[in-house]
Amino acid sequence: MTLPAFTPEPRLLIDGKLVESSDGSTFDNVNPATEEVLGQVANGTKADMQRAIGAARRAFDEGVWATDRAFRRRCLEQLQTALESEREQLRAELVAEAGTPVALTYAAQLDWPLADALTWPAAMIDEFEWERELPDGNLMGRAKRAVRKEPIGAIGAVVPWNFPFEVTVNKLGPILAMGNTVVLKPAPDTPWNATRLGRLIAEHTEIPAGVVNVVASADHLVGEELTLDPRIDLISFTGSTTTGKRIMERGAATLKRVFLELGGKSAMIVCDDADFAAVLPGAGIACMHAGQGCALQTRILLPRSRYAEGVEILTQVVAGIPYGDPTDLGTLSGPQVSALQRDRVQAHIDRAIADGARLVVGGGRPAHLTRGWFIEPTLFVDVDNSSALAQQEVFGPVLAVIPYDDDADAVRIANDSPYGLSGGVYSASTERALRLAGQIRTGSIGVNGGLWYGADAPYGGYRSSGIGRQNGIEGLEMYTETKLLGWPA
Template sequence: MKYVHTKLFIGGFWVTPVSTEVNTVVGAATEEPIGQTPVAGPEDIDVAVAAARRGFVSWSQTAAADRADILDRFAAALISRADVIGPLVSSENGMPISLSVPANVYAPAATLSYYAGLVRKLEFEEDRPSLAKGVTKVRREPVGVVGAIVPWNYPLMLAMMKIAPALAAGCTVVLKPALETALDANELAAAAEEAGLPPGVLNIVPGSVAASQALVAHPGVDKIAFTGSTPVGRSIGEICGRLLKPVTLELGGKSAAIVLDDADLATTAAGLASASLANNGQTCYASTRILAPAHRYAETLEAVTSMVASLKVGDPLDPATRIGPVVTARQRESIERYIRSGRASGARLTTGGGRPADLNRGWYVEPTVFGDVLNSMPIAQEEIFGPVLSVIAYKDVEEAIALANDSEYGLAGSVWSADVDRANSVARWLQTGSVGINGYSLDIASPFGGYKASGLGRELGPEGLSAYLHLKSVYQPRQASQ
C-alpha cells in the first residue's frame, strides 16, 4: 500500500490516536487496498475538541488580515499538492481525474482565497444610530469550535466549504472526513501544516459513526456543519435542536432539468453530461430527472440516450474517462437495486442498466437512462446517487414546474431554453435553493443550500461566512448634556 498513516493531525501535531482501530481504503477501480489510516474514536474526538478550544483563544483574537494571509498560504499549499491530491481522490472514490483536480484542489484553494478576501473587508464592529438617539455597536464574533462532518463524493471541496469561512471568521475546526476518502484528508492536514496554521486551528479525525455522534453531541463544540444524506441530517438536526446548537445541513437532492420546447437538444444533451452525471452521478445537486415536453419527448429521450451511451466508461485516472466506478461495492449494489426497481415499475431502459462487460475489476455501473418514467416511481423520487437518469414527459410549462416541485427535496435544478429570460421566469417558480440556466455550476461567491428535505442554512458566498459569526448588540445610551 502506498499511503500508510498511523497518526492523527490534532493540535498542530501528528499524534498517536487513543483508538487502535485501523481503516483500509480500497481503490474504487482496482478493488485493492491503497492505504490505511487510524479510525478516530470518541476519546480522540475529546482530544481534538480540547485542542480546538485551546486554539480558539488565540485564533479568535488574531487580526482578520493575518488570518487571511494564512488562508492564502493554505491555498498555495493545496495547489502545490495537485499532482498528489487529484489522482489520490480519483483512486479512492472513482472520480474522473478531469474533474478531480479542479474539484479537490483548485476549487478548495479558490474558496480559501475568496474568504481571505472577504474577511479582509468585513467590518467586525459597526456603529448604528439607535431609536433612543444613542448608538448601538453591532459586533460580529466567531461562533467558536466547529464540528465539520463531510462525505466522500467531493471530499476536499465539501470540507473547504466549511473550513474556509469558519477559519476566516475566527473559529477553529474539528473535521471528521469519511473513511472512504480518509487518505486525501491527510494531504489536507499536510497543507495546513505547511501553511503555518497555529496549533488547534484545524484538527482532522477520520472516524466511524461513533466519532460523528461524539462530535455532534460534544459540549465543547459550538456549531455543527454537515454534508450528507437526509436521514443522517435529520438525526444530527434532532440532536442539535435539543442542545440548541447551531447547525448547517447540506443534504440530499433529486433535482429536475426542465427542457423547454425551444431548447436545442444537441446543446442541451451535451450540457446534461455534466449537470446530471458529474462524478459518476455521485453528486447531490445532479439533475437526474429530465423533464421533456410531450410533443418533443421522443427526440429528447433519443438525444439524452445517445449522449449517455457515448460517454467513455473506464479508469478514473485516464483523462478521457467520463464515467468511472462508484465508490464502493455497497454503493453499486444500491444503484443496481434502483435499476431493478425501474424495470419492475414499467420504465423503459434505453441504455445501460448493467456492468461494463470489458471491466472485470472495479465497482462500475453502466450509465443508464430510463424512458416512460412516471414522477411517482421510486427512481424519480429517491436519491440514487449513481449514473441513472429518468426522462419524464410533461404537457405544458405549468405541469413541468409542478413535476419539478413534486419532490421531498429542493437542492438544485436546471432549465434549458433558447430564451434565457423565459428560462429565468421558470426558475423563479422552482422550490429549490439553486437553479442553473443552460448548465449548472456552483458559484463560490453565491449561497448554496436547499429547501425542504435538502437541508438547513447556506454555504458559500457572504452568507457562508455569516453562518460562523454571532451577532452582539452593545447598546450605548445617549450621553447626558453637560
C-alpha cells in the first residue's frame, strides 16, 4: 500500500510555543521495519521539562481552563477537527515510526480512538455529575451538604511506544475535559505523533498556553522529573510494570497520585464444547503488531480432552500468520519497535526452549528479512504455567499453549499470574462462558469474542496490571478531586 508523504513536527510544545530543545540537541527517529533514520526530533532536557511543568502549573492556578467548561468543550472540538484534517499523514507517520501494520491503523492504532477519545469526554463535560446533594445533616444544627468534583491540577502523562496515539488521546481527552493541565512525555521510540499533536494544538485551537505541553526526550530521566516535582499532582502512566513500580516509589515523597495501566499476561480459555475450527484462528490476533499489546491473549488454555486437536489447528494458524512489511495491508505482524525489544523477545524464546517448552512454529529472526527488527510468529506448546514464559510478559509474537483438566482448573491457571489485565472465554454456552468470565481476576474480559473497547469503557487491571481505570466514567473520575461541603440550612 502506498502511504502519503508526511511532514513531521520536530519541535516541543512548551507554554504555548513550538520550541527547540534548550541545548539545541536532537535525537533520531528510526523506522523499525527498515532500520533507516526517518529524521530528528528535539531532545528535551530537564530544564525543558521544568519549564513545561511550570507552565502547566500556572495555566491551572491562574487561567480559566479549570473553571470554564464550555470553553474546554470548544477547544476539544477544535482539536478533534484538526486531527481529522491530518488523519492520513498521521496514519503514514504511525506506520513509519511505530512499525505498526497499516491495517491496524484502521482500528485501534488510529481510527477507533480518533472517533471517540476526544469527542466522548468533550460531550461528557455537560453530562458529568459535577455536584450532588446529600441529605441534610443534624449533628450540630441542621446543615446542607453537597459533594463536588473538581479538577486535580497539573498532570504528568507518560505514554508508551506500542499504541502511542491511541494512549495519548485517551489520556488527553479525560484529563482536559475534567479541567486539568498536562505535560505529555512521549516514548523516545515514537515521538512524532505527539509532537504533531502539539503543533495542531498551537496552530489550530484556542487551548491556552501551558494547558498542554509536549516534551519529547531520548533520556528517560527527563520524564522522571514529572514524578519528582511537587507541582505535578498526578502521574498518568501506561507502560511496563517495572516502570510503574518505580513511578510509585519515586512519587511517594510528594504523595503523588497515580494512574497506572501496566502489563498483562492474558489467558484465552477455550472450553471443551467450543467450535475449535471457528475459535482458534482468533488466537493469532495475539501476534498482531508483533505481539506488542498489553491486553493480547498470549496464554492459550486448551482442555486435555481435545488438546491434540487444538494444537494441530494452532500450529497451522501461527504458521500462516502474515508478517513483514507493515505498509502491506495483508500484514498482521510487523517488526519489534527496536533492536533492544527484539533482543528481549529472543531472550524469552531462548529461555522457554531451555525450560523445556516445545517449540512448534517460529522461534527466531526470519532469514528472509535481513533488515528490520523482526521476530517470527512463534508457538510453544506443553507449557508449564509456572514457567517464565507463562508468568512473564514477553511483548512479542509468542503464544504459549497450556493444557487444563476442567473448568475449575482453567480458572485456577488463568488466575495464577501476577497480572490481571484482560482475557477471553469461549464456549458454545454463553451462560457457561459468562460464569467462567466472572471468576477470572482481570479488569476486562471478552466472552465469545465480544469486544469491550471504547472511550466510554473503563480499562485497566488487577494486581500488577495497574491502578485505576482509563476511559469511561471511572476514567473521568480518575482526574478529579472530591470536595465535601456543609453550610447552615
